[in-house]
């Protein structure tokens with residue numbers, strides 16, 4: 001491995017001698033124009049990654065309250081209708097808790113009153129459903145980041161899984177997941193109000209996710225818990241969401 005040829009090649013390419021050794025049989029590689037382009041593209045790759053991160057941090061368009069749809073329709077589950085959900089609804093969700101667990105230092109169990117006491121964000125945005133309809137509504141909720149900070153999210157966590165209370169059949173509840181870029185996005189909120197009224201059952205009472213740079217199915221309604229994980233492959237069907245698992249929907253639904 002310490003032949004003069006290898007060390008000269010590793011000087012030229014900046015690779016270690018052993019890595020350069022893997023390129024054996026391509027002695028003229030470093031002089032090859034195409035190879036130089038590959039080297040330079042590492043720099044381009046960095047610029048590209050930087051740019052796409054900035055794209056993902058960009059805000060979704062916000063509207064004026066007078067631009068709202070007169071009726072914000074519901075889609076998917078319109079009422080979970082389980083005994084457990086009905087009992088929570090009857091008591092005005094007083095006994096409901098949002099559990100925050102998984103890769104956090106401080107697991108939380110948060111009441112609606114506690115969420116109301118946290119900082120709020122209000123945003124009027126357009127919801128786009130893959131089924132071909134859109135609606136503009138004003139959402140009020142707690143930035144997800146505030147909840148993650150309170151729970152002391154581990155730096156090793158890569159995704160958040162949102163568990164819901166509605167049974168999609170055979171005891172399988174709806175669920176969704178997002179990565180940390182979306183989790184920390186300023187418009188990603190846990191919403192408890194729509195158009196300045198407590199969430200209607202149809203729209204996800206008592207709490208639903210708003211992740212404004214994504215299509216409708218990512219916006220999990222009827223939340224019961226948030227789980228921080230390093231890997232989605234061991235969660236449920238492994239594809240990161242109910243429709244991803246059963247119908248092949250894209251996990252990344254960015255708009």
Ligand SMILES: Nc1nc2c(c(=O)[nH]1)N[C@H]1C(S)=C(S)[C@@H](COP(=O)(O)O)O[C@H]1N2
Pocket residue numbers: 072073074075076077128129130164165166174175202203204216217218219220221222
């Ligand atoms: N728990 C749960 N969340 C859900 C769904 C669902 O069926 N169950 N449907 C999704 C889809 S496909 C859309 S378009 C939106 C609809 O939100 P809305 O009912 O407030 O219009 O919720 C999303 N979140």
Ligand SMILES: [Mo]
Pocket residue numbers: 075128129130131216217
């Ligand atoms: Mo949807």
